[in-house]
Every structure is written in C-alpha cells, then in structure tokens.
Amino acid sequence: MRQVYLDNAATTMVHKEVVETMNKYYGNLFGNPSSIYDFGQTAKKAISSAREKIASVINANPDEVYFTGGGSESDNWAIKGVMTANRKKGNHIITTKIEHHAVLHTCEYLAKNGYEVTYLNVDSDGLISLKALEESIKDTTVMVSIMFANNEIGTIQPIKEIGDIAKRHGVLFHTDAVQAFGHVPIDVKEMNIDLLSASAHKIHGPKGVGMLYVRKGIKIDNLIHGGAQESKKRAGTENVPGICGFAKAAEMALETMNDKMASISVLRDKFLTEIPKKIENVKLNGHPTKRLPGNVNFSFEFIEGESLLLYLDMEGISASSGSACTSGSLDPSHVLMAIGLPHEIAHGSLRLSLSEFNTEEDVDYTIEKLIGVVHRLRQMSPLYIRRK
C-alpha cells in the first residue's frame, strides 16, 4: 500500500546525510568535548562548527546559540530563565492563546508562582492584534513570547512588527520558532528577536536536540545548572552526534529553503483549493496566505478527528488532528478554540503537514481517500444524517 506521511509538523524523517553525520560521532569520535585530549578536542571543534551553521540560519552570532535537549526545553528555559533573572524589573509576561503547550504550561506555572500572564486573543485566522499587544505592555512587563508560526494552523505572525513594538517599549521578545526555523526566512537582527527556540526533529534532524538563541547581554538564569558546557549557560555533556546532526539538517534546510518553500506550497495550495471543491461542509483553519508552506488544516463538519485519522491510517496516510504533542488528551485543541471554532467543528479537524519528500501523487491520493473516508464517517454520524 502507498505510504503517505503528512505529519511533518509532528516530526520528520531524518535525512540520511544527517544519520551519516551522527554515526561518525557515535563511532570513533565519541570523545567528550570538554576534555583536553585530542579526540575530545575534535568533538569540540565539531560543536563550534555546528554552532556557526545553526547561527547562520537566523543571522545570529554563533556565541548567541545554545544547544538544548529540544524545543520544549528551549521554550521553558527562555521564559523561566528570563522571568526569574529579571524579577526586579517586573513580573509580567505577554503571550498568546495559541502558543504550544511548552509555552502555555510554562506560563501557567509562572502564574502559580507570583507572575502575571496576559494571553492575547487571536482573530479567526489566528493572527494577534498588534494594537492589543502594544496596549497590554505595562511597567512590569519583562517579556513578550509569541510564536513565529503556529504548529496546528500554520499561521505566521507579524514577527518584525512584534519585535519593533517590543524594542520600542524596552521589553524582551522571545519567539517559539520550532515550526518556522529552517522552513521560512528568519533574521533575528532585522526582526528584533531577543530569544528564539528551535528543534532539530522538525527539519529532518534528530529528536532530543534543540537550541535557544539568546541575544548577547540578555540576563537569563540557567534552567539546567551544572558543568561549564555551553559557556556555563546549559549544563550537561554535549550531545555531539545530535548537535552535529542538527547542524547538518539546518545546513541542508538553509541551502534549499527557497526552492522548498516554492515546491511545498504548491502542494499545500492544491490541498487548499481542491478539498473545499470536492468535499462539502469543510472549513479552512488558519490564515489563507500567511501560513507555513507545508501546513494544511481543515475542519470536516459532523465527524470526529480521531476516526478520520484511523481511517486514513488504514489507507497508509499519516496525519494529525490538533497538536500531535497533546494527543494524549482528548480536549479539543486550544488553538482551534482560540480562533473561534465551536467544539464540534474543532473535533473534526485534520492537519496535513507536508515536507520535501511529498509529491503531487501523494496529494492526489490523499484527496481521493479523504473524500471516501469523510463520506463514510458522515454516513455514520447522527449529526450529518439528522441534518438531511
């Protein structure tokens, strides 16, 4: 049976070049980069060069890039680290209702511990209001944390404008760019980004490696205290293979970014135009144009997402309904709630997320199967049948 992987926003296939890079460091070059003997030093140089590659993806300086154990760690570190280190300045953080749980739950934790959190609303396309952002900044505001692009609906925020507002008001700007890094152009200098989170496994790199960009001079407490690694800012023996694999993936992503943005969004747009033509009672979620090249998100009325996924899985199609990271819970996605979907429509959402490995045949096959599956589920649905 045809296998069509359309859950690249959850995780991606690791490039074979990345695996090769990692295997080099699993093999003879296993040394500890903090050691002074020869092959410890080789590992150290490998990390330096990885840092440069990662920095170049976002136009940062290499010494502003700190490797972490993933996107969630980066988000936790950025927010807790900045808020606690700048406690004297204030206790207020501004974020949005559509952040990833790594940001939201971190903010909720802070809120329980004497911090104040403002959750900005988004409009029906998932965009924040710059005016509302600006109005919510007060004397006690330390930072703004707004994601670059949403993992469920793909909406891309006006990052440069947010950066400008933050800068004008003297507050720090963190962006969770886990879905954007390596997929769309990012320039931390031009966009006035002070902190940025990224994760390797979203760009065909290894799981369990991420990074936090921290603009030079920013006060941030450690999340993980200990050894002197990462300029004493993030302890733990460096995951040399993972870091080098991340860098390899980032390098490949950067080199091919323009081509991939073009080719992947062609596939995306085929979904965006064909699905509403071929299936009735569907609703596109997320902004029609300001969205990630690989993100497709529709709600299919009268049916429920999990059944949809399972029937698609039987046809060899891997997709997602709501954030993959939270599929342990059955609550309708907070993102779909925030853009104003009623519960029952949120339950019927489907995310198809593309990568460079998808083809037009994948899209055609998926649309064809989707038509059948949606029909079948609607024939079982009391909401649909009653309606007739």
Add this chain to the structure above:
Amino acid sequence: MRQVYLDNAATTMVHKEVVETMNKYYGNLFGNPSSIYDFGQTAKKAISSAREKIASVINANPDEVYFTGGGSESDNWAIKGVMTANRKKGNHIITTKIEHHAVLHTCEYLAKNGYEVTYLNVDSDGLISLKALEESIKDTTVMVSIMFANNEIGTIQPIKEIGDIAKRHGVLFHTDAVQAFGHVPIDVKEMNIDLLSASAHKIHGPKGVGMLYVRKGIKIDNLIHGGAQESKKRAGTENVPGICGFAKAAEMALETMNDKMASISVLRDKFLTEIPKKIENVKLNGHPTKRLPGNVNFSFEFIEGESLLLYLDMEGISASSGSACTSGSLDPSHVLMAIGLPHEIAHGSLRLSLSEFNTEEDVDYTIEKLIGVVHRLRQMSPLYIRRK
C-alpha cells in the same frame, strides 16, 4: 600508536549494538510516539519496552522511570522539582561537598532563592558521616541528595544506610547515580531510594539521554512543562532513538554487570598497587576498597595535571584531571579539596577510568608511559628540584 582510552567516567564509546538500535529508529521508524497512526504506535511500544529495561536495572516499576535529556537535567529536575513542589513542608535540603556540579550548582541556585542548603563534609576517603547526616535533618528538611558514587575519586557512599535514615525521618532521598547506574548493583526498593538520576552516555549509550526515577506518589514539579509526554511529567517529543539506545546499553550493562565488575576491578587494582610501587610521592584519592570498579585516582606531587594529561595524550592515552565536566575552569577540583588535599597536590591529580574495552596491556602500557611522563615533568618542576 597505541590508543588507550581511560576517560570512561567522562564518556564512553557507544556499543555498536546501541548504534544499530538507534539507526533503526532514525530510519523507517521515525514516527512520533504521541501519534495514533501505526508507526507512531510502533515508536510508542519501543519506548514502553525501553522503560521496562531501564526500570529493571534498579528494580523500579516502569511507570516510575521518566526519560530526560541527560544526567544534569535529571539532577536539576529531581532537586528543583521536589523542593518547589514541597515548599509547604520546608525549605531545607541536605547534600554533600563532593556532589557533581549538576547537584551543587542547583543547590546554590536554590540557596539564592530562599532555600537552605547543608553541605555535608566527607572524610579523607570521600565518605560522608551517617551521624552528621542524621544530625543535620530538621523539621524543615524536605530532601537529602547524596551521590551514589563519586565521578572523580570513585568513592561509593553507604546508600542503603542513607536511605534508611531518610526514611526514618520522613525526608526524601535522591541519589545522583550517573556513575553507578549499570556499573554496580542498585535496588531502589531495598535501598529506600526515592529519586535516582542516570545518564546513558556513561554506559556506552548515547549522549543527551538520561532518566529520573521518581518513586510513585512523590510530589514533584515539572522542570520542562509542555506536551503530555512521559505521563505529563516531562514535555518534549520523545527522543525515540536515544531512549531505545539507552535501553539497549542498559540491558547489556545489566547482563554483564557481575563479570565486568570482576574483570574491570582487576585492572583497577593493578593500577592501585603498581603506581605507588613505581612512582614516588603519589597519593591515592578515594576509598581504597569502597570505590567504583573502574575508578583510579592518584595525585602526583610537584606536577600539574593538565601537563600530565597532554603528555599522556601524546602517548595515545586519554585521561582526566578532576571532573571532565568542569575542565573549562582551572580551579582545583572541589572534590579533592573536600577530601582535604592541599591545592598543589589537588592540581597534580590524575583520573584513569576504565571500561570493559580496556585490557591488561592498556594498564601496563599506561603505567610505563606514566613513569616517564611524571619523571619528565618533575625534572621541570621548581617544587621537585628545590626539594632535592
């Protein structure tokens, strides 16, 4: 030239079986374990089985094992998580002066934030006093964090006795077992251990993966908030290859533990008896018998450790002086200070840490080269020459 790797306490060569295991998950089985489609579920099963293997090494229940991004994260999580979650009970933590920086710096951070820390002294062999431990427990004491075995001098603490004291006084007991896990027998039930940290790369597994055992029912805040992974206790897309590699390494370590303890300690003991015979003015650091099977630590008077390491490196021998994790700093090791070494003797320390891949020839070769290198450095040393 012969290559002799004697820095296994810093990091170890990854078993080829571990690399093979990981490559399986880098290849076709890259799915996200939180997804419901088929190969996401395969990843999920792989993690369950990994959890069982890890749990069996320490006689824990699988649902008491949480995967992390390494030993440092586990230590930070155990200590901060328990102290903040039990703030109502008290603000006091007891630890020792010879902990790894992942514990020490975490405690220092807590101390800056309203917590009280007692650092227990150790004797000249590196052992804590059980009496001093018991006397330092007070009403506000929440937990005791004492390492299983020291990473520099190899001394193994009386863990069961510590666990008994903690239990008797109703305080929690965390042990940093990064150096002990998979190397010596551990039974969390029998030893009354409530929390235990381990790290994969110390047992021929991958870097950047670790685990924290948390006895069921213990109140602990998350260190990394976010998605629902790890029973909602540790967010972040699971590092499936890393976790499975860790489990493979743990399985291999457990199967061969008894044999390896015997064979490696024979090599260790050869170092321990031969070096003082062949080189004058040396001092053994750490307990003569209560020590890790693979740990050798000597101070060579009148010479400095880094030069010693570099000259040994030229002979193909990789070793360490003080903790590898802190070699960015030139301070003499806090562990050697704590066992009462004068600065100049601490500076001249050498740690040789063995693994199953070392042979008796390695030992003979190393002793031979060491004699020459120590002699050469002493001939350059004003401390040695003046003495004559």
Add this chain to the structure above:
Amino acid sequence: MYTEKVMEHFRNPRNVGEIEDADGIGQVGNAKCGDIMKIFLKIDENDIITDVKFLTFGCGSAIASSSMATELIKGKHIDEAVALTNKAVIEALGGLPRVKVHCSVLAEQAVKSALFDYATKSGKVIAGIEDYQPDEDVHDHDDEQL
C-alpha cells in the same frame, strides 16, 4: 493503542444506520465532548430486539463500542439488553485504553436510553431503568492515557 477486536469493529462496524419506524430511540453524549451515540431499536411483541442500528459521531472506540453494543443486544430480550454493562462491552472488545472507557459507558447508556424510550412509548416497565437519566459526567477526558 486499540486491540485487534476494537480495530475490527471500527473498520467494519455492524448495524450502522437508522430504523425508520423504530420502537425505541436513544441518544446520548454531545458534540461538545466529541461523542454522540444514537441507537434505534426494533422490538417484537415478545420484547425481543429483532433489529438494532446506530449512528455515532465520535472516535474509533466510540464507533467500535456502538458496533459491539448493538451486536451484544441484537436478538436479545429487553431484560437482557438492559443488563448490558460497559464492562461487558469492554470485555467483548478485548479491552479499551483507560481514556476511552467513557465510550463504552456511552454505549451502555445509549442502549438504556433507547430501551427507556421504548418503555415510555409502550407503557412497559423495564426493571433497572425506571428513572433512567443518562449520566453526563462520564467524560473524564483529562484522564491520563494508559
């Protein structure tokens, strides 16, 4: 996640559809929570369930539970049908993940609700559902996944 039996009933659900002239119809759940089950019963003069159909909006286990529940009561006397428990549904399915147990509860309640409707319409008394009220509290979606 699901047993083979669950998947089999999900893949090929039995008794999907409506019964135009049903003798009893029960609907439980709500779209907000993501599951609605509607059960249609055809019951003969001996109180035997001669036909049963369902319509379900919900996840895989909701569909499988509906399918299994209809199978378990088809051809049975109403007194037997009213005794159907969610446990029996789970057992027949070879188990359900803990977070999905509410689906089996829903199936039990849908059956009871349809029987209650039949009892009301026909004026019969069925022991066990005299004051039947479907329970809205079974949706403990925040439960930890097994």
Add this chain to the structure above:
Amino acid sequence: MYTEKVMEHFRNPRNVGEIEDADGIGQVGNAKCGDIMKIFLKIDENDIITDVKFLTFGCGSAIASSSMATELIKGKHIDEAVALTNKAVIEALGGLPRVKVHCSVLAEQAVKSALFDYATKSGKVIAGIEDYQPDEDVHDHDDEQL
C-alpha cells in the same frame, strides 16, 4: 585548544633546568594557583643574557610560555629583555586561549623578577623595574573559555 606553536614548545621545551651560579633568579606564581615559574639568568659584563633556564610547575601553556619567554630573551641585552611583554609571548606562540593568558603574564613577570634580582644584586638600575612587584592578581581562572 592550543596552537601548533604552543604544543611544539610544550612537547620540546627549550632551556629547561637550573643555572647553578645564576646572576639573577626570579620566581613568580604559587602552587596554590597551580603555576610557579622560576627563571635563571646568566648575564655577561655587557649586560647581555648569555644563558637562561627555567623550571615551571604548571599547565601546558605555562611550560610553553616559559620556554618561549626564555627563547625571546636569550642573547638579548637586559634593556631589551625587560621590555618583553606577555603580548609578545602570546604572539610568538601564535595565540593562547583566553583562560591561559595569565600564563604569559607569569612568564613576563618571571623574567622581570629575575632581572630585578640581577639589578638588586649587581646594584644596576634597569629602567622599567625600579620598584618591581610581581602582580598576584593575574590568576583570573574563572574567565570564560574561548
């Protein structure tokens, strides 16, 4: 970590040893901090350094810095030797890691200290070290590594 030049001087340090009848001896550093450098000078009637030796307890860069410093002043007039800076030592070594810069400072000071000893013993005045006091504060070991 170290340049080829540093390693070369570390591997084959020049001028190791003592001079029995030295005209000037200087020692700086202390064992507590992990580096001691001792420099022995043989100086002729024209104030030319005809021989120089060192003994060093310390890390690789301390040994390399001592070796390089002795090379740089050998055969030189004392006025030239007194002008030796730690920068010159670093340059000649092709650079040092930031945490190791203090080693070059130590080498500069060991030379100055030996010259001061010579000046004191011989009653000469060497411009630049009239009130020479080695600086104990160069050991900023906590510096971030480059």
